[in-house]
Amino acid sequence: MGLPSTEAPFQGGKLRATGRLPLGPGASTPLSRLGTLTSQLEMQAPRSCVSRRQAPPPAAFRRLSARFPPDLGAFVSAGGDSLKAVIVAVAVNGFITVMKFIGWFLTWSPSLLAEAIHSTADVGNQFLLWIGIKQSAKAADEEHPYGWGSARYLWNLKSAMGIFFLGCGVTVAHGLHHAYVHFGSSLKHVEEPAKTVAGMDTATIGIVILVIAVVLEGYSWWVAFQEVAEAKGDMTWADFAAKGDDPTGVGVLLEDTAALAGVFLALAGVGLSKALHSPVPDIVATILIGGLLGWVAIFLAKANGRLLIGAAVPQEQLDAIRAALEEDEMVQRVEDIKTQVLGQGRIRIKCEVDFYEKLLASRIRESLRDDVARLEKGEDRMKVLVDVVGRSVRVAADEIQRLDAKVRAAVPTAAHVDLELISEDAHADDDD
Numbered sequence: 001m002g003l004p005s006t007e008a009p010f011q012g013g014k015l016r017a018t019g020r021l022p023l024g025p026g027a028s029t030p031l032s033r034l035g036t037l038t039s040q041l042e043m044q045a046p047r048s049c050v051s052r053r054q055a056p057p058p059a060a061f062r063r064l065s066a067r068f069p070p071d072l073g074a075f076v077s078a079g080g081d082s083l084k085a086v087i088v089a090v091a092v093n094g095f096i097t098v099m100k101f102i103g104w105f106l107t108w109s110p111s112l113l114a115e116a117i118h119s120t121a122d123v124g125n126q127f128l129l130w131i132g133i134k135q136s137a138k139a140a141d142e143e144h145p146y147g148w149g150s151a152r153y154l155w156n157l158k159s160a161m162g163i164f165f166l167g168c169g170v171t172v173a174h175g176l177h178h179a180y181v182h183f184g185s186s187l188k189h190v191e192e193p194a195k196t197v198a199g200m201d202t203a204t205i206g207i208v209i210l211v212i213a214v215v216l217e218g219y220s221w222w223v224a225f226q227e228v229a230e231a232k233g234d235m236t237w238a239d240f241a242a243k244g245d246d247p248t249g250v251g252v253l254l255e256d257t258a259a260l261a262g263v264f265l266a267l268a269g270v271g272l273s274k275a276l277h278s279p280v281p282d283i284v285a286t287i288l289i290g291g292l293l294g295w296v297a298i299f300l301a302k303a304n305g306r307l308l309i310g311a312a313v314p315q316e317q318l319d320a321i322r323a324a325l326e327e328d329e330m331v332q333r334v335e336d337i338k339t340q341v342l343g344q345g346r347i348r349i350k351c352e353v354d355f356y357e358k359l360l361a362s363r364i365r366e367s368l369r370d371d372v373a374r375l376e377k378g379e380d381r382m383k384v385l386v387d388v389v390g391r392s393v394r395v396a397a398d399e400i401q402r403l404d405a406k407v408r409a410a411v412p413t414a415a416h417v418d419l420e421l422i423s424e425d426a427h428a429d430d431d432d
Contacts, residue, residue, distance in 0.1 A: 082231075082248040082344075085224040086129050089252050092220040093122040093259070096213050103209035110178045111269035111285040112206050114171040115213070118262050118289060121167035122255055125159035129248050132156055136343055146416060149343015156247050156304040163255070164297035168290045175286030182279055203274040210267045217263055221256035228253050243314050246344040247303040258296045262289045313339040313347050317411055321349060324410035330399050332356045335422070346415040349407060352422045355399065363395045364388075396421055 100116035103109070132155025138148040228249045232240035241250050269285025272278075312318070318339060325334045337351040374384050404417045 082227065082246060082252065083130070083133050085227045085249055085252045086126050086133065088223045089220050089256060090123060090126045090130070092216050093119050093126065096216055097123055099209050099213065103206045107203060107206040107270070109203075109206050109266075109270050109273070109282055110174060110279070111266040111282045111289065112210070114174060114286040114289045115210070115262055115266045117170050117174070118167055118259065118293060121163055121293070122259060124166070125162045125255065126252065128155050128159040128162065129251065132159075133248060146342050146348065147346065149346050150308060152246075152248060152344060153304045153307045156251055157301060157308065159251065160297045160300035160304065163293055163300070168294035168297060171290030171293060172287055173290075175283055175290060178279065178283045178286065182283065203270060206270050207267065207274075210263055210270065213263045214260065214267075217256060217259045221253070221260055224249065224253040224256050239314075241299075242303065245307065245341045245347075247300060247307070248344075250303065251300050254296050254300065258292050261292055265289050265292075307341055310340045313341060313411075317347070317413075320410045321351070321407055321414075324406050325351070325353060325403060328403060328406065330355050330359055331403070342415060345413050347411070347413050348416040348418070349411070349414050350418040350420075352420045353400075353403065354422050355396070357423075360392075360396065360399070364391055367391060 097116060097119035100112060100119055104113040104116050132152040135155065136147075136149050136152035138144075138151075140147040228240070231246065231249055232244065235244070241247075244250065265285040265288050269282040272281035318337065321339070322334055322337060325331050332354045335352045335354070337349070339350075340348045342348050368388070371384050371388055375381065400419045400421065403419055407417050407419075408414045
């Protein structure tokens with residue numbers, strides 16, 4: 001005969017405990033062994049908030065962009081400094097795009113057109129980043145109990161695709177077309193416009209526009225650089241770009257870096273073509289700009305794809321989680337730790353812990369004396385046993401709750417912590 005699942009109230013939520021309890025001859029006592037008991041603490045929030053208890057905003061946590069609070073309900077907080085960098089980049093690139101197209105219309109420079117396409121792609125892609133930031137700030141709901149944090153990575157990936165196909169593809173194709181026309185194609189050259197506009201040489205006009213673009217792109221780059229430098233904390237630039245949980249800021253910085261490099265390439269192409277009276281430098285600069293955009297797109301796609309498919313936290317945080325559990329007097333061993341980045345500054349932790357049963361039993365020793373007295377008075381044995389098991393489960397739940405708080409204190413970005421209580425018998429059954 002077995003006992004049904006027991007549900008006991010627990011600090012505003014519910015403790016769901018399931019297990020099998022041997023009641024036949026030779027069964028171990030409830031104090032020494034409660035059979036194979038698997039306990040999972042589930043804090044069930046009200047219906048209006050289906051997700052589990054949220055972690056408090058971190059006060060000072062400099063690892064892996066933990067400086068961002070995990071509250072998905074606050075758009076500004078969730079956007080963090082990436083939002084500021086995105087807005088500045090959109091405004092600057094929008095103005096630069098118009099200037100570059102005007103410059104290309106006056107000069108017909110292929111590298112200037114490549115830069116105009118580049119800036120157009122930047123505006124569109126950064127708008128996609130803004131959509132991702134806004135959507136990731138949505139509160140958790142029934143269909144998305146862990147929140148919308150990964151939406152940021154999805155839109156970042158779409159942005160990377162736009163950079164690759166529009167920025168890289170169109171730019172390289174345009175450069176190769178001009179190379180084909182210049183080096184002996186049967187196609188006729190398109191008639192070039194007048195060499196002067198309002199008394200000014202058109203090549204000079206193009207150079208002036210590119211110089212202005214350098215200043216504006218430099219400002220946008222500096223804003224993005226400052227925000228990412230602050231967000232990365234003590235992490236190296238390489239680690240933050242490859243392992244960080246917010247590729248949005250890194251993406252804006254890379255795009256601005258590529259934009260600056262592209263402007264300098266375009267300046268070199270236009271200037272050398274004017275000095276050498278040859279379109280070849282301009283064509284080469286165009287193709288190089290396209291290749292640069294391709295590299296940026298591949299890097300960003302890889303960084304966001306890693307997070308979209310459920311990347312684990314860096315080893316530093318994993319070690320902090322394990323240390324917080326293993327140093328506790330109640331924990332005998334820790335197994336099967338799994339982590340997942342849910343969004344910017346939000347992670348999920350799942351692990352199995354085995355308690356020292358004698359220490360756990362000592363927590364209910366006094367109450368067992370009352371249970372023995374109840375049995376001596378002739379009270380129903382099954383009712384007493386159910387009370388013993390329920391009390392034992394609640395004591396185990398208290399310990400799990402305490403460990404939950406301990407893990408969150410060690411890793412403030414932990415938005416969801418799932419601790420499962422295991423026993424040696426459970427592992428023995430698995431081995432069989």
